[in-house]
Structures are given as structure tokens and as C-alpha cells.
Amino acid sequence: MAKNHLLLLLVVAASLAASSGTLTKGNSNATPTVYELLATYNFPPGILPEGVQNYTLHSGGSFDVTLPGECEIDVSGFTLRYESTIHGSIQPMLINVLDPLDLLG
Numbered sequence: 001m002a003k004n005h006l007l008l009l010l011v012v013a014a015s016l017a018a019s020s021g022t023l024t025k026g027n028s029n030a031t032p033t034v035y036e037l038l039a040t041y042n043f044p045p046g047i048l049p050e051g052v053q054n055y056t057l058h059s060g061g062s063f064d065v066t067l068p069g070e071c072e073i074d075v076s077g078f079t080l081r082y083e084s085t086i087h088g089s090i091q092p093m094l095i096n097v098l099d100p101l102d103l104l105g
Helices: 002-017 034-040
Strands: 054-057 062-066 071-075 078-091 094-104
Touching (some): 034 054
Antiparallel strands (some): 054 062, 062 078, 071 078, 078 094
């Protein structure tokens, strides 16, 4: 539970640090990128590393994200370590059960 609260705090910090530009889709019929999808849930694109290969958003908000491999990103003085496949659940301004994610700080 504390991990989810700390992650929410990091997301808020990342959103404050993110640029003020917004993502837009060029073609309204195209599937949005995972970064555009994050924006629809009021999250900054910077909470996921660049290079997402694929994502699936299931009914109810559960999701799977595929990265090219394990990676780390720095957010507000903390390091987030992601494995190559991430699972979780998303709703506006809340991500639950982000697994596997290691928080180093």
C-alpha cells in the first residue's frame, strides 16, 4: 500500500516536472499510443520509459505494457526499475498494482 502511495506521489511530481505541451493524435481513427492513453487518464508521458513496444488496455482498466527490455528511469530523485512486461490497473490519476516495479531511492 505504501508503494502505491509513493508511486502516486512520484507521478504527481513527474507531472509537475513534465513539459506543458500536450499530446495529440494526428488521425482520430488511429489507436492512441500508450503515452496518449496516459494523458487521457491525466498522467504525464514520463512515467513510462520511451520505446514501449506494445500495450493492451483491458475492460475494467487492467493493462499490460511491453518494453524492449528491463530499464530504469529517474523521477524526482528516485529510480524506477521496470521489467520488460508491466501489468497494472489504471483509472484517472490512479495506477494500482504496477507490477513488477522496483523503486530505488
